[in-house]
Amino acid sequence: MLTLFVRGLPPTTTEASLYALFGGYGKVFDLKLSRDLFTGQARGIATVNMEGHEARAAITGLDGHDFEGGTIHVALDKGPRGGRKRR
Numbered sequence: 001m002l003t004l005f006v007r008g009l010p011p012t013t014t015e016a017s018l019y020a021l022f023g024g025y026g027k028v029f030d031l032k033l034s035r036d037l038f039t040g041q042a043r044g045i046a047t048v049n050m051e052g053h054e055a056r057a058a059i060t061g062l063d064g065h066d067f068e069g070g071t072i073h074v075a076l077d078k079g080p081r082g083g084r085k086r087r
Helices: 015-023 052-062
Strands: 002-007 028-035 042-050 073-076
């Protein structure tokens, strides 16, 4: 299972629209859309969990793709910034 980091999402993005977009490349196991606390609008970033080969296909197909009037960027999530993973 791989986690994808998606950025460049417009404020009108919904979870359903992201499930539909990434569902074209395989099963979406989990999806988290970051929302503004006060307005409830999307903050432009999300994480998506998919199987490895399906996640790589989604990166290839969707990175730089036009989505709801904006260009989105999709890459593998590298985890928290500046931190090292513990064993």
